[in-house]
Amino acid sequence: MSLREPSAHADSWYAQGATPSPAHPRLEERTRADVVILGAGLTGLSTAIELAQAGLDVVVLEGRRVGWGASGRNGGQVIFGYGCDQAKIAALLGMEASRQLFQWSVDAVDLVRRRILEHRIDAHWRDGHAHVAIKPRHLGELKAWQADLADNYGYPLQWWERDQVQAVVSSPRYIGALYDPCSGHLHPLNYTLGLARAATGAGVRIFEHSPVTKLERGGRPLMRTATGEVQADFAVLAGNALVHGITPELDARVMPVGTYIGATAPLGPERARALIRNDMAVADTNWALDYFRLSRDHRLLFGGRASYSTLPPPGLAGVMTRRMRRVFPQLGDVGFEQVWGGLIDISLNRAPHWGRLGDNVYFAQGFSGHGVAATGLAGQVIAEAIRGQAGRLDAFARIPHRPFPGGRTLRTPLLVAAMAWYKLRDALW
Template identity: 40%
Template sequence: MVSSASTNPGHTSSWYAASANDKHVRPALQGDVEADICVIGAGFTGTSAALELSERGYSVVVLEAERIGFGASGRNGGQIVNGYSRDLQTIAGRYGKDKALKLAAMSLEGGEIIRSRVAKYSIACDLIHGGFFAAFTDKQIREMEAHKAHWEKHGHTGLEMVSKAEVSKYVKTDRYAGGMIDKLGGHIHPLNLVLGEAAAVESLGGRIYENSRVTAVEFGANPIVRTATGKVTAKYVLVCGNAYLGKLLPQIGDRMMPVSSQVMATEPLDADLIEQLLPANYCVEDANYILDYYRRTSDNRLLYGGGIGYGGSDPADLTGVIRPNMLKTFPQLEKTKIEFAWSGNFALTLTRIPHMGKLAENVYFSHGDSGHGVTTTHLLGKILGEAVAGHAERFDVWSSLPNLPFPGGKTFRVPLTVLGAWWYGLRDRLGL
């Protein structure tokens, strides 16, 4: 039976919400407050930026429309995957060698930020090291070998190729032809991570208001951010709403598309069985265009994700796509119950590269991590904080990257993207 009722009010009915360390609801903003910085959105990007600025001594207010980690930050697969949604070779071809080198120098930092903050603030988020990229075909293996060689030119020494005979060290299935491990990857309970980071912000004097949807941003020397019940007057505003920004600032939102992904969690499995399925306790994702991703949880569930809904739409049956794929990987789970199933939206850009910039000299934004957000949001949140503090060199690199509108605008962006995804999915099925 799939769980339909949340034990954590205001959150989706996920295993993460049910097992969150901190379920208390912060108050909504009431009245007028002032701060050096007002951050819109308490997901990974906003909380990372707020923590960076709080550590630097700034007064920070965070406004969250729902609950901390309500969106993709608290619903994702919980995998620490290094790099970006496009590989370094593609980035070099698009933007030139100089920019590619600068982005490559930052490409492992998101994971480093997570690990350092978990240690510094004693965040209990089930951090486990190690990830496995699974290949179905020899072509995908060759592509992984090329990526490995390119990564190593930029200092990533934690990658190892895995032969078909060695796959069983990481996952017990006959589906894969081999793959690659990343010792600098890993997995976490993402909602507990963002809640721990939010608590760190509060420990440094930051104020976080939940159920405080922003209704307007008024630009000026001291911009004003309004909610239904109050306002924040600040020196700087950071817009970090990503796929859940809605219609607030269309000059940002029109350059991204919300995309849903579905996740489910089984009932707790026998300890011997989960150990057999994933003996190294690495997280796994495959190399297909529309990929599956899965891992063990701290209470011995199998958490399995996949599927995609362009425009943020969900299938009527959340497990209808994922469960058949899970059974292709682990047919021995045929009679296993699914106790939780949920979905969440991430922000996709046309380039699949995050979009950073300014709406005014004192209004910054970052969004569009394009399905690669756990690490990238932590990096870009930190970079937003650096820019506000007067160190904008890295922000300038990101903000200089061109961001393009979707062909066909809002009317046709979904069908055209679906057509492209169908083509790449067909290539995966045919092994091309």
């Protein structure tokens, strides 16, 4: 990953084709607000919009550019649920609470659609998402998941046998699929920039190139940068994987993970549509999964590599190309024009880690690669809590979260070792 210039977004196909958006000033003053938010990604901007529309004075501090982190670089898949499966949440909180959290996640997908329409965001929205099976054990897992969602959550998904999925996705690799017509995919950077325009239109003050160096807690929290400070009645931490050292108790409960995506050259309408005939997004069910979709200009956008050491894997473009051609052998003459990546944050149990520190510092982290829709929900529930309605945030705060084992020194090597086991499992059975 590289920056074309100090003020630019990280290189990606998203950044090259993003809707032009005005820059925001650096914080170079002492100021006050009702709420100060760290992070101008999807979580921070969603929170800001909700609060500003309720009449609060909001400041957002961003270390780079709006959407510079995972919000502007991710796979763009907008799906229900959370980073862990719903059965885990049911085991942690009970079925009644799990049903509530699940319905809120479904509502979060609808919220993305509503915001695109309300704020006229050119987010390239497309309907449809499928989880696909590669091996017989995946068939059993997906059918059990389908039954659980239908029986316990009232959420039906369509089951596709091998012939049907291969009629839609032109790959010999997949032997079944669960299709959800209500989920979809979008251009994540355009969506994030659109939320920023909506926020500023509602009166939010956004400051870019203003990384927070210190949070002073107390009756009126204070966020300091190198060139300014903001004091407020409430503070919100929405920096996820890119924040370290501000709140050590939160740092210990998430780990940064590198994820990577490639974009081919334009394939042309006919060749592109032959790959995914209904223009849906696709993800397999391996631990080290492949996920892909088509862009508006007929490229294949393909994600299929993760780094648990946070270092980009050696020969990344070659690895990604081999994975793509394993899915689509007919693309033997096609490589990637661009490969990019970024850091996401994962929690130990992959469940969302949202809550408060004391009475007036709120946070949302641990989206675990499942955040495009859930970030909007996080913004809503934090804004509700700040305004005195904390019921939904309290429901999420009841999810138990343990720190990663190994402390600061060993937790990354231990995670790398654990992920190696899951990758071996993917390969062997």
